[in-house]
Every structure is written in structure tokens, then in C-alpha cells.
Amino acid sequence: MTPKSILNSLTSKGIISDQQADTIVSFEREKAFSIHWELRAVLYLGILFFSSGAGILIYENIDTIGHQVIIAVIALITAGCFYYAYKNSLPYSHEEIDNPNKLADYVLLLGCSTFLGLEGYLQYQYNLFGTRYGLAVIIPTIIFFLCAYRFDHRGALSMGITGLASWLGLTIAPLSVLADNDFSDGKLIIPAIGLGCVLTAVGWISEEQNVKKHFAFTYMLMGGNLACIAAQIGLFSHSPKVLYFFIGLGLCYFFVRRARKAQSLVFLLMGTVYGYCIITYTIFTSLGIDAALGLGIFYFLFSSVGVIYFLLNFKKFLGIKPSGPKDEKGI
């Protein structure tokens, strides 16, 4: 199976003419070996090495350099990054923008990260925000969302959503809970489900209204996972279990429906896996430990075979067109 033999089979089937085959052969022969991505990888790695090495050097010599200088340097880098991203950006549009300058995307991400670093440094060194941590989190969040929409950047959007979630967590829960970084305090669960649902809804609306349609995937993936995980934790450790059970199953149903509409296998998988966990947990807790042990082997064997059967035949179940999902490569 060389390009040559492929061309032969194409010409013998009459798909392309001999002349076109000759064109392709000469194109393949003249095609230069492109080391574009290798060179870019070396460049980015070099930048990474240089900046981390420089960071360590500065850290080792902090006494002779001083904090103001470092803050000024970080601020300069941040400003430079945002300026570069702005200079090389295309005008805003509701559609997806294909910026030919791929470097601008990375520079924007770098700018966002250095902005976080700058803020953290200021807070650590000068206690800029005092104990108003919520304020410290919401400022970068707003900036990230603005950047995401202005520069059409999904990475910035994910950072913004993460920031939003942590802001909500900070606002609701006392810090002691967050330090343990778990959901054990029941207060967090309902807001987390709420935020997840709101994010999912935002994704849905942006798709319906055709505003940055391609952001819908990010919104729904992050929001949906947050909501489903929160609902499961609620189901596992808090009452009323019935409420969480129905919320979780409702979300799963939504995702399976969604998979059908968007022909997206990720949502199908999310719906299936979360739904499977919720139903399994509910069945086993309501049966009691003895019955569960006896039933376990049969249940897991047949249910996982069932799930595999469902995933293998999802096209039939969901009525998805045989043309196949479009996002095979995109996800």
C-alpha cells in the first residue's frame, strides 16, 4: 500500500484520470519533508526551559533582585502577551474564527497563566485582597471569559469556567471546607448542581442562538460533568436521596437526548456511565448487603454486557443516521 499502488487502484476504477494521477505522483515526489511541528515543538520546549530556568534563577537570587522587579517583569510579560494576542486577533464574530496565527492562541494562554501568577504573587507578598478571596478569584474569571469570547479561545473559556466554579465554592462554603477540597459539606452540592445545570443551559442557548456555537461543547462537557458528579456525591452521602436520584437520572436522560441531537458520542458516554453508576448504587443500597453480595456477580456480568450491547448498537437505539458521528476526530 504505497501511494503508487493506491493511485493505480484509483485509476483502474476510473475515479481519476491518468493525467491527474501523474499530477499527484509529481506532487508526492516533489513534496518536501516538512519539519514544521518538530521545529515548533523545539521552540516551545525551549521557551518552557528558558522561562522555568530563569524563574529558578530569580528565586535563588531573590534577595539581590527584590520583589518589585519581579512583579514588574511578570506584569510586563502579561501585558505583552495580551497586547500580542490583541494585535494578532481577528474582529469579533458569533462564528468560530480560524486565526491563521496559531502562536497568538498560545500567547493568550501564557498571558492568562501569568496573570494568575501575578495576582497570586501580589496576594502572597502584599496581601492585596486580604481575606476577600472571592474577589481575587472573580477578577481573573471575568477576564478569562472576556478573552474567551473576544479571541475565540476555548482554553480561556475552560479556565473561566473553572474560575467561576471556584468562586462559587469560595462564596458559599467556609474556607475550612475548601481546604480539605471535598464536597463533604452538604452545602456545596446543590449550588454545584445548579452551576452545572446553568453552564449546560448556557451551552444549549449559545447553540440555539448561534452565538459561539462551538463553545457549547465546552460548556456542556464541564457543566454536565460538574452537575452529574455533584448529584452522585449527593446520592452517595446525603439525604434526600430520592431528589438526587431523580436529578442525576434527569441529567443523564438529557445527555442521551443531547447525544442523539448533536450526534456526539461523548455525551452518550457521559449519560450512560453516570446513569449506570446511579442505578447500580440505588439498586444495591435498597437491597441490603446480603442480597447485594449474592446478586453482584450476575448483576455486573449482565449489566456490563448490556451496556456494551447498547454502546455497540447506539445508532439503532438513538436513530442516529448511518453517516456516523461527526466529532470522531474533534473530541
Add this chain to the structure above:
Amino acid sequence: MKKAYNQTWVENLHLQRQAAEWKYRNLLTEEQETQVKELFPEKFYRPGIFVKIGLFCFAVVATSFFVGFLSLFLLDASSEIGFSTLSLICCACFFFVLEYLIKTKNLFHSGVDNALLYAGVTAAMVPVFLLFQHAPVWAYCLIALAVIVPATLRYADLLGPIAIFGLIFTIMAEWMMKFPLGKALLPFAVMMLSALIYILARKNKDIYYHECRQILEVLSLVTFYLGGNYLVVRELNALISDLNVSVAPQIAFAPLFYFFTFIIPAAYVFFGLKRADRILFIIGLIAFAFSVYTYKHYFSTLTASQGLVLAGALMIAAAIALIKYLHTPKHGISDEQNRKNSLENLQAVITARELGVTPAGPSLEFGGGTFGGGGAGETY
């Protein structure tokens, strides 16, 4: 060994990919690409990566509980003989289901078949470990090879070549370590074995094993380099001689290994560029980085941060210089992201064909009909 997946579909899949690439480079028209998809069909079930992972996990759960399920019916499942019988029965079931699913559901490395294959191979190996407990390591490896090689030939699974590669090297190391002379010659044996595997892998032109071949190439290139790397040889030499010293002692043939450490990456990069072989080129770059680290490890006085800054600055400078230098392609190397054919060229060719200028047109279409009836296999 008969292949499990439909060979024609595998070839068509490859052909469609090539056609898509030509379409992307404006060498084929949209209609021609659709035509290719119609005339060279493949009906494999190939979901996205997340669904594959999901299918794999559920299949693993299903297979493990299937073992549990069967053990309910076997009374003495706890004894060695009993458990061996159980695992052989499971093995047969797994392979039966695997074959059945591949035939009926058109699976093609879609998660379920991977899981079933691994479960089947594991189940086939369990009795060996249970019944022969004091055999030498190489005997286990040989038996494992006897199972895994046919399985890989049949299913072309990606873990197969990795396992085979590891087993072959384990056997070799086991045999060499028994003699003092063998220990000294181990690096050379590793290099020779790697070179042998690389040459054999390159000989395979079957598209069915394309990915397997690539994996073998990567592995053998890496081990060939590591076998000749000064740092690896020196540290491992101290390790297998059980020397408890903070600094590993100098090794025999040291100049030879210095030479290998620097010539192998250079050769990889050079031949990678010359033969347009991306695997060779990338591994050459990584090997070069490791060679620099080797040098730094023994001779450099720079601290880590200074080294990082220096390496970063050099890398940035080299990359920018090369990007500038390759602005226009030179020596068959370019810095183009994706070179496209100008559309006018293609249009001219197509128009010429439609106007009937191409003499071969009608007769070829006639021939195409007979080919179509005979099945795609004839064209290969």
C-alpha cells in the same frame, strides 16, 4: 496466521485516508473523494476515543465478572487444577465471543475486542504460571511468546509488539546475565538485537500490521540508542555488578560508548531527514537531548537552573534560525504547515478529462466495470 479483521476493509480504510489527504491538498475533488468512499468501502465500527475507553472498561468488568460467574459452577475453583481448568474455559469463551463480535459487529480495535483479547491471553497464561511454579524466567517468556505471537499476527493489536519486544529482551538478558562475559557484552547484544528487529520490522510491507510495525520501529530504535548510551551502560553496569558506590565506576570500552552516544542521534536525525522518516527523525531529536544530558551528567559544572536557561536559549535560537533558514524549502526539507496544490492546476486536469482529451478515459471505465464485479481484491 489468518487475519481476524477484514483485510480488504483495512486496505480501504488506508486508501480512504490517503484520498482524504489528497483532497485536503487539493489534488482530488470533493466528488472524487466521495466516489473513493463508495468504491472502496469499509464498515468497521470505529467510535471516538472516549467511547472506546468506555467500552474497554465495561468489557473488563464484564470479563472479570464472567470468571466469577463461572467459578460458581466449579466446585474446587480454589485448587490449582480447578482454577487452571476454569481459566482455560474462560479463555475459550473469550476468544469465541471475540471472534463472534468481530464477525457480526465489525469491531476494529474498538475497545471491546481489545479487552476480550487481553482477557483471553491472560486466561491462557494463568495455567502456565499455576502449574509450573519453579520454571526459569526464560521458560515463562517462551511460553508467553508462543501465545502472544500468534495472537498479534491474527489481531494486530498494539500491545502485542510491545509485549513481544519486552519478552525477547527479557529472554536475552536472562541468558546473557548467567556468564561474566555475557554481562560485559550485554550492551552490544542489545544493540544487535535491536538492529535485527528494526530490519525485520522494516521488511514487513503489509498495511494490516502498519501500526505494529511502527511500534516495533520506535522500540528498537530507542533500545538501540540506549544500548550504546554511555550513561545507561555505566550506571546499569554498576547496578548489575552490585556495586554500592555513589559514583558508578568507569566502564570498559568507554571511548566506544562516547562515540555511540553522539553518533547514533546524529545518524538518526540525518537518515530521518534524508529518507523522510518521521519516526527516525523524532527519536533522533529525543536521543540527542538525552546525549546532551549524558554529557552534562559527567562533565558539566552548571547548576540545574543555569543549564535550563542555557538549553532553553540554545533551543530557541536554533529553532528560530532553522525556521528562518527553511523559509524556502532546501535539500528536500521544508517548514510548511500543509502544502496545498493550487486549485487551477487540478481544475485544468479535470476539465481536460471531461472534454475527452484523456484518451484512456472510456476504455478504463469499461475495465472498471469488470473489476467492480470481481471484487476489490483483484486490484491489489
